[in-house]
Amino acid sequence: MFRRLLHWGETRIKPFDEREVTRPPDTLWAFYWFFIKPLWPFFVLLLIAGCLGSTIEVALMGFVGAIVDRMRTHSDPATFVSTYSWMLALMAFVALILRPLVSTAHDFIKNQMISAGTTSRIRWQTHRYVLRQSLGFFQNDFAGRVANKIMQTGTSLRESVVQLIDALWYASVQFIGSALLFAASDWRLTIPLIIWLAAYIVALRYFVPRIKERSTKSSEARSMLVGRIVDSYTNIMTVKLFAHAEREDTYAREALTEQMQAWQASLRLITGMELVLYTLNGILLVATTGAAIVLWTMGHVTVGDIAVVSGLVIRIVTMSGWVMWTIADVFENIGVVHEGMETISLPNLLQDTPDAKPLAVPHGEIRLDHIHFHYGAGRAASDDAPPRVIEDLSLTVKPGEKVGLVGRSGAGKSTLVNLLLRFYDLEGGRILIDGQDIAHVTQDSLRAEIGMVTQDTSLLHRSVRDNILYGRPNASDAEVIAAARQAEAHDFIAHLEDMKGRKGYDAHVGERGVKLSGGQRQRIAIARVLLKDAPILILDEATSALDSEVESEIQASLEKLMRGKTVIAIAHRLSTIAAMDRLIVMEEGRIIEEGTHAELLLRDGLYSQLWQRQSGGFLAREAAE
Template sequence: MGLFRFFENRLEVYPEDNYNLPTDNFLKFLWACTKGLRGWIFAFMFLTGLIGVYESLLYKWIGDIVNWLGAYTPANLWAEKGDSLLMMAAVLVVSPILVGLSSLIHFQTLQGVFPMQMRWRFHRQMLGQSMQFYQDEFSGRVSAKVMQTALAVRDTIMTIADMLVYVLVYFVSSGIILFHLDGWLLIPFLLWMVMFFATVAYFIPKLKNSASRQADARALMTGRITDAYANITTVKLFSHSRRELTYAKDAMSQFLGTVHDQMRWVSRLELVNHLINVVLVGTTVALGLYLWYYNGLSVGAIAAATAMAMRLNGLTHWIMWQTAALFENIGTVQDGMKTLSKPHTVVDKPNARDLLITQGEINFSHVDFNYGRSGNKTNDTDAKQKLLDDFNLEIKAGEKIGLVGRSGAGKSTLVNLLLRFYDVDGGAILIDNQNISDVTQESLRQQIGMVTQDTSLLHRTVRENIAYGRPDATDEQIISAAKQAYAWEFIQHLSDAKGNVGLDTQVGERGVKLSGGQRQRIAIARVMLKNAPILLLDEATSALDSEVEYAITDSLNDMMAGKTVIAIAHRLSTIASMDRLVVMDRGQIVEQGSHAQLLAQNGVYAKLWARQSGGFLGEDD
């Protein structure tokens, strides 16, 4: 066990450095994925080569022993060939050490750690992608690429290191031995090589293309199934289980079609593979007998050549399937490259520093933003839509403003730009005179607390969800925040199928085990515990009933005290008490002032206020 653990611990499984993944070069992509592993891979290749030489020598020694048995009596065999027999015995004794060391490097050092290290680095790469990336991708598809590509890269590298090196060394050493025995014996092997490589050249591209289509179809199938599970409430709400089955069945049928296509080529390959092996063994035996009859070729040479041919007969199936698997993995890697090597569109500058909040003043200065630029979207229609054009807005330290406007007015865009989910195309966003593009994204978002209308909880415990913005918080601090958010009462009565209760209860994927109001209160508790100096509220109380909303108002007011606050609400009554209301339309500020001032102006805001029914913002032409 100690020996196994020694080799298992040779590599760092979770390194802090990242890959520099090329986007369009397969070999460079593979090379990048071997970062930190190359020494062990080359050691494994060296040992594999030695094993190939050893196996070739075995067949030569079989021929030598056959000849010796015909040339020497039992009495004088040891005296004449004792040294050679001792050398053979020594090599046989050493061979288990070579095979054992090769196996330890292969299976203990590389087989498990290699793909896990890749998954770790791929996951780091994906977490750094922009919000737009995840809006354009299935989350299930991305996770499938992370898992499948890691295994495919591992298998590609190990197949090259094992199969190709072994075969090359075995062929070269066997060729030298056969030439030494009789150069004519090389003819069947050369004929076999021509037929083998012709077979590979014909079949492997077919299998590669089939594998590539299969990998893409598998990812599509996984993505569709995962999408149904992730949105199971919507599926059941609309009674569309049958529709989802049909949707998944279509993807499954596409995947099965690629499987059938691949298996047809596999059957053809199996038949051709057997035929070229029959040719190899048959011609080797026939030529050996011919040379024995006419040229006096030794029986040992025939035995060695026939043994090598029989060994290749067995090896050919392994080589062919390894080669087919190699190109299947190559197809999977090439498919995964398209997703995993996409460059990040929102990145920190090399010299980015941490954001330092002294007051909390925010300034949107001459901001231009267009979803068709900065790598945000590529759709031509979107490219023509310019949401912000020379936009200016100054928010004083500690000021509380409300953003008002219909959907598409640009309210959420401002929030997304402040969080730097997207980069501006022109101008700058400043916090305490620090350009947010010059600071690290992590430090920026650490200084901002946000409660959104679409509350998303992690599939973890209530405790972990509340403490997500402040992982070092004590249970007393977590409970205090829960009480402020009026969540503690229901948290105490929560339980799950595993017997966990209270703060230890698992909330389910996206918090599915909780009601919308419960999820919202946990989200509010999370932001209260984080206690960031800048607070963003996007319909923060929309999921709460009126009684809970009224009860939590004082806590929200306490949370906003001393902070710079930007609140978005369609229900104008929830933001009417803000210091300033900013009315937006088509990316521009059309009015701003206090609630009373805007009503007195009798402009856009006054009309919106008058048109509210039940406190919600109506539509306007």
């Protein structure tokens, strides 16, 4: 029964909100309200339970004072219990039944209803938004740093709201209740309490904002530290190849030192805050108890009043430390949320237009119409400014045509492909696929119609099957195996086994596919695109990681893959694209030559020069023949 009740509470907040992904606000309180607004009834319940709980604590102290006074004035101890049985029974009910019920209800609301559900919901919503950020967003930041902010922000946002409700309302009810009981005994007992409260608020106003500021810096330094460490782990092969473990130690040590210094600055402030708090509490304890004793000697208060005042002062002293720590934690968490918000709430610079429609590709014609592009800025006004990456380029690829892009490094070939995939928006001109401007179609539908095998093949740290199924998630096992066979990958997949004993298509490939050779990764990537079977195909150095023997084996598979598709292929090894229908030669973002392999050799231009530099190899002679 109890377990079922706990489960019921845990399922009140639905963590996976499947509504449209929206950008969180970029101002702090609006950011908070964005996530808390749908869940406000749960926080109101927490507030009510907290108020009831703190009221009960004050009432119990009042009971104690009343009983002490009645014990002192009652003439016959033998009849005391029978005379005041109603008061004792009420006190027992409050202490044994009501207080545990209210306290448990408070914990149930906080732990079962709010904690896990709210944190997971915030993480889910922020992850969904960040995942849809532009490619440039991820290229300009550490992946580990971004992930750390998503994880921290969810926890800190929930915790700061819960702590604020508990601290403010608990402290308010305790203080007001105590002041009323003090005043009921003698109004003069409230004077030390009011003076203490004023000094306490001044201390909070001084220390808490500074703790928030320093915790923000500490959080930023912690995120940077995580980002640097994850960056080293992600590129562990490069670290080991260049024997730079000590260099990475230094790189991490700098971030760790900065984080430690920021943390120590925060801790120094906390130590100073505690010193002030201990001093204020000592003054309150001595002043209030002393005043009560003096008033008792003058006959203005009773022994019961002294018991109540002393008990409440001790409770206030204990509570004040908890409240100040809680408020400090609240502002520390607010600092973490603020720091996370600065990354999470960045606008998505590459969004679908409001009227975007799914792309339909019945034929596969690609037309680039006077396109201009420069990463991050337009061309400067000065005549000697460097040219754009792509400068007034026009090109039409007919349906089913196989086009090869040729040029020196930096000529703009990969940028052209990135623009076709709309990883970046054009600065001028337009790109059309079957007459549809890609700026006005949905990005998901655009990329669903384009298959691509890249030079730097990156696999997900999942099973081989999952990686191939990325091309078409609803494909059957038979189709997965067929695609692997076409890519000449089935034989080596059958012999794979990971550290957990998973074999074949169930074996996991490691982060970015590090457990496989370059050629193996490339063949799985080709199998993935074979399974996708999109009408437009892009090959960006698709066979660069394969040796000549494997490349010749897979070439037949690539030819089958290209059959009936519009193909754009990039290759520095010219022999691999010499047989294309047409070759486009680029230089400084412009097309300077185009034609077949034979036509371009006769022109004796840039293509001919590049070909002659590579013509000493077998593949070059075979392709020429």
